[in-house]
Amino acid sequence: MAGIERRDNTVARLSGRRAQLLLAGAFVLAVALVGLTIVFSANSYTETLSEQDNSVQRGGNALAVRESVTVNLGDILARVNRGDVPSSTRSDQFQDNVTVYANATNDYHARNGRLVNVSADSITLDSGARIEQDSVRNFRDPSMTNSDWYPVPTDSRVRNMRFNFTNLPSSTGSPPFVVQFNVSGNNDWKLLFSEASGNAELTVDEVGGSFEATCRRPFDPTTSTWAKVNVSEATFNGEFCPALAGLDPAGDYRVRFENGTIPNGRYSMLTSLGTGTVPSSVEVIYSAEVPFRYYSSTIAYERELRIAPGEI
Amino acid sequence: MVGDRALSTTVSYTLLIAITFALVGGLIVGTDTLIRDQRQQASQDQLELTTQELSSLLKTADRLADSNSRTNTLEITYGLKRRVAGSQYVIVIDEDTSWSGAGTRYEIRLLGRDFDGSTRTVITMQNTEIDLQGGPELRVNGGPLRIDYDQSSNELVLIDA
Numbered sequence: 254m255a256g257i258e259r260r261d262n263t264v265a266r267l268s269g270r271r272a273q274l275l276l277a278g279a280f281v282l283a284v285a286l287v288g289l290t291i292v293f294s295a296n297s298y299t300e301t302l303s304e305q306d307n308s309v310q311r312g313g314n315a316l317a318v319r320e321s322v323t324v325n326l327g328d329i330l331a332r333v334n335r336g337d338v339p340s341s342t343r344s345d346q347f348q349d350n351v352t353v354y355a356n357a358t359n360d361y362h363a364r365n366g367r368l369v370n371v372s373a374d375s376i377t378l379d380s381g382a383r384i385e386q387d388s389v390r391n392f393r394d395p396s397m398t399n400s401d402w403y404p405v406p407t408d409s410r411v412r413n414m415r416f417n418f419t420n421l422p423s424s425t426g427s428p429p430f431v432v433q434f435n436v437s438g439n440n441d442w443k444l445l446f447s448e449a450s451g452n453a454e455l456t457v458d459e460v461g462g463s464f465e466a467t468c469r470r471p472f473d474p475t476t477s478t479w480a481k482v483n484v485s486e487a488t489f490n491g492e493f494c495p496a497l498a499g500l501d502p503a504g505d506y507r508v509r510f511e512n513g514t515i516p517n518g519r520y521s522m523l524t525s526l527g528t529g530t531v532p533s534s535v536e537v538i539y540s541a542e543v544p545f546r547y548y549s550s551t552i553a554y555e556r557e558l559r560i561a562p563g564e565i
Numbered sequence: 566m567v568g569d570r571a572l573s574t575t576v577s578y579t580l581l582i583a584i585t586f587a588l589v590g591g592l593i594v595g596t597d598t599l600i601r602d603q604r605q606q607a608s609q610d611q612l613e614l615t616t617q618e619l620s621s622l623l624k625t626a627d628r629l630a631d632s633n634s635r636t637n638t639l640e641i642t643y644g645l646k647r648r649v650a651g652s653q654y655v656i657v658i659d660e661d662t663s664w665s666g667a668g669t670r671y672e673i674r675l676l677g678r679d680f681d682g683s684t685r686t687v688i689t690m691q692n693t694e695i696d697l698q699g700g701p702e703l704r705v706n707g708g709p710l711r712i713d714y715d716q717s718s719n720e721l722v723l724i725d726a
Contacts, residue, residue, distance in 0.1 A: 551643065
């Protein structure tokens with residue numbers, strides 16, 4: 254009996270060891286499957302990561318370079334049009350400056366594997382005129398006879414339009430001072446300037462259209478403060494004016510001043526008309542057309558850049 | 566002797582093996598389902614990403630071309646993925662004729678060929694139009710793409726690169 258008991262115990266011990274071996278095998282298999290899943294997931298994740306493109310969207314760089322070149326050439330044009338540059342040398346000075354700029358730009362972008370070419374030899378320049386009242390007086394015509402007149406009498410374009418007022422008509426007793434854009438075949442636009450309750454008011458109105466908006470800034474003509482309006486940059490006393498940002502004449506236009514007797518101040522603008530058409534004006538370069546090329550491994554882009562900063 | 570009553574070694578082994586196979590089988594089935602769901606999700610995510618890349622590319626080309634006639638040449642080559650999660654896809658572009666605002670509105674859809682996935686986005690082109698090549702919609706195979714600007718018609722032409 255004791256022998257049988259010992260034999261039964263031995264069988265039981267050996268069975269337990271075989272069962273544990275099977276469990277261990279199953280555990281190893283389960284771990285192997287989980288490991289395989291992890292490997293596949295990691296592979297998919299790595300593949301996704303490697304395909305991510307964090308570089309600038311292709312084409313986005315061409316846009317940025319185009320805008321940068323346009324702004325820089327606009328700065329050169331503004332410098333050349335300054336009063337201290339003789340008008341007879343402006344064209345040559347512009348071309349010379351653009352040549353220097355073009356060479357520097359070409360070298361800079363070549364280091365990054367791109368061809369950026371600004372062709373200084375093929376520039377087309379359009380002359381125009383600067384209309385300016387640089388001393389403080391009312392806004393009548395230069396002969397001081399008409400309060401309603403056309404500073405820009407023929408269809409054209411205007412840029413860099415600025416007004417600095419020392420005095421404005423009161424909104425309660427007088428008609429506002431009006432700068433009107435008479436657009437051929439489309440809605441006219443009006444800028445209405447007045448003063449009310451210690452504020453200078455500027456209203457932009459599309460005649461016959463849906464746009465009308467007003468900006469107000471503190472203004473006290475008795476304390477030598479100015480109301481400064483930059484129509485091209487859409488600012489009023491240095492701050493952004495949403496009403497001016499909405500000014501959008503659709504086509505060429507004439508510019509007319511109305512009720513110019515009461516307001517006092519200065520103004521300045523550049524027009525694409527020649528000095529022969531616009532009296533009391535100074536010849537300037539109004540705009541330039543500059544050939545521009547941008548080539549990279551993925552983009553071929555050629556166009557004419559129109560340089561007319563602040564054009565309305 | 567009392568501890569051995571109603572105890573069969575064979576039954577123990579059989580139960581052990583059955584439980585082990587049940588557990589391992591369940592693990593395999595669960596993992597398979599998980600991987601399949603993950604792959605479907607990864608495919609959809611990749612399609613979404615590709616759709617956004619394409620719409621961004623078209624908007625950039627629209628801005629480069631501008632609405633005037635001064636752009637003489639514009640060619641953009643972009644390497645969209647040929648396959649998404651191992652499967653091909655097709656790009657479908659059609660015009661939203663009900664759009665009455667400024668510019669031209671297009672609907673862009675990416676459809677998987679071998680898997681059940683699709684994405685949709687809408688873009689508005691302000692300066693140019695997309696050449697639908699005479700049809701109601703444009704179909705292009707997914708993969709490297711070239712966009713050419715046709716100055717005469719002020720349209721962007723999409724071609725397999």
